[in-house]
Amino acid sequence: MNPRIPLSAPDITEAEIEAVTQVLRTNSLSLGPKLDEFESAFAGYHQMPQAIAVSSGTAALHLAIRALNLGPGDEIILPSFTFIAVANAVCFERATPVFADIDPIDLNMHPASVEAAITPRTRALIIVHTFGVPANMDALMALARRHNLAVIEDACEAIGATYNNQLVGTFGDIATFAFYPNKQITTGEGGMILCRDNQLAQRMRALRNQGRYPGNHWLQHQELGYNYRLSEIACALGIVQLTRLESILAQRATVAARYNSLLANIPDIECPPLQLPHRTISWFVYVVQLAETLPADTRDHVLRLLQNAGIGCGRYFAPIHQQPAYQHHPSTQTAHLPITESIAARTLALPFYNSLSSTDAAEVTQALMQAIDELNQ
Numbered sequence: 001m002n003p004r005i006p007l008s009a010p011d012i013t014e015a016e017i018e019a020v021t022q023v024l025r026t027n028s029l030s031l032g033p034k035l036d037e038f039e040s041a042f043a044g045y046h047q048m049p050q051a052i053a054v055s056s057g058t059a060a061l062h063l064a065i066r067a068l069n070l071g072p073g074d075e076i077i078l079p080s081f082t083f084i085a086v087a088n089a090v091c092f093e094r095a096t097p098v099f100a101d102i103d104p105i106d107l108n109m110h111p112a113s114v115e116a117a118i119t120p121r122t123r124a125l126i127i128v129h130t131f132g133v134p135a136n137m138d139a140l141m142a143l144a145r146r147h148n149l150a151v152i153e154d155a156c157e158a159i160g161a162t163y164n165n166q167l168v169g170t171f172g173d174i175a176t177f178a179f180y181p182n183k184q185i186t187t188g189e190g191g192m193i194l195c196r197d198n199q200l201a202q203r204m205r206a207l208r209n210q211g212r213y214p215g216n217h218w219l220q221h222q223e224l225g226y227n228y229r230l231s232e233i234a235c236a237l238g239i240v241q242l243t244r245l246e247s248i249l250a251q252r253a254t255v256a257a258r259y260n261s262l263l264a265n266i267p268d269i270e271c272p273p274l275q276l277p278h279r280t281i282s283w284f285v286y287v288v289q290l291a292e293t294l295p296a297d298t299r300d301h302v303l304r305l306l307q308n309a310g311i312g313c314g315r316y317f318a319p320i321h322q323q324p325a326y327q328h329h330p331s332t333q334t335a336h337l338p339i340t341e342s343i344a345a346r347t348l349a350l351p352f353y354n355s356l357s358s359t360d361a362a363e364v365t366q367a368l369m370q371a372i373d374e375l376n377q
């Protein structure tokens, strides 16, 4: 059953519908002018020389790892408190994911935990800007430089966020973005890669298109590649969404601030910080934490009560090392992630989207208070 107040909702206007319809009236549905236009607009927004549109954020991560020639024997440090695709992309290339613990404030990889995880086999960091909050880039980039590590920035949840007034996705060697419908901007399914290095970019363009390099004809494949292309329809949607990004981010910041004030005096609930030094947040989801003092299963009870009341909510994130798919992975056996485990057991994502009304936000808050009260009785 669909919740009355969903967890997330895309924001599609007549302009997007018009743009998509126009593409459908042409003969060019893939590898056409909208692809170039979307990539140019995305690169331009970030002031980066190269943007490569792909079929998903997962595809973007996979191509990044492959283009950096990371593989068997190479260790890549990443958070466990994130979406599973981040570790999966590492495993696709048979490299080893090494999980770092998180900072309890920004929920991103803690530089001290990253440093402790570095070994002579470490080749790269995947810095995820979780929930749209930029990671501590000064400390993490300094570590990467000191140990000569490649940096993949996973900005799938953080388009438009800044650290020291610099957009996320412009710090590392390669950055990835995602446009699933729960994201700040959507193409239905889709992703984007940013990078500065022209050779890396050319390789990723070939890899997304079955290993075809410029000058190759349709049945000429220079290396093992994939079909990770993004359709013209999706690109047309993305172009319009990108023009609306600033207003979308402003709307989301307003919704987050409204929640924070509604939830301010509720005991046992910790709201996310609205501001952090040197950073602007691109609100992806709105996630509260329940107090550590509550019984261990409280979050899951609250989740069920809210869902029964027609309110969409979720556990963001279920740590990767606790997923059945990673149960027997050697990286799980060595993972020591007390902060990740403590926080992940207490997080609750509430309905969050551009048009969430103040009435609905008040209803969610009321239902949350009631659920906690009920459990305390």
Ligand SMILES: Cc1ncc(COP(=O)(O)O)c(C=O)c1O
Residues within 6 Å of the ligand: 055, 056, 057, 058, 059, 061, 082, 083, 085, 086, 128, 154, 156, 157, 178, 179, 180, 190, 191
């Ligand atoms: C941090 C992060 N990386 C990667 C992805 C994967 O993106 P996609 O679902 O488009 O494959 C997501 C998607 O939610 C994500 O949140």
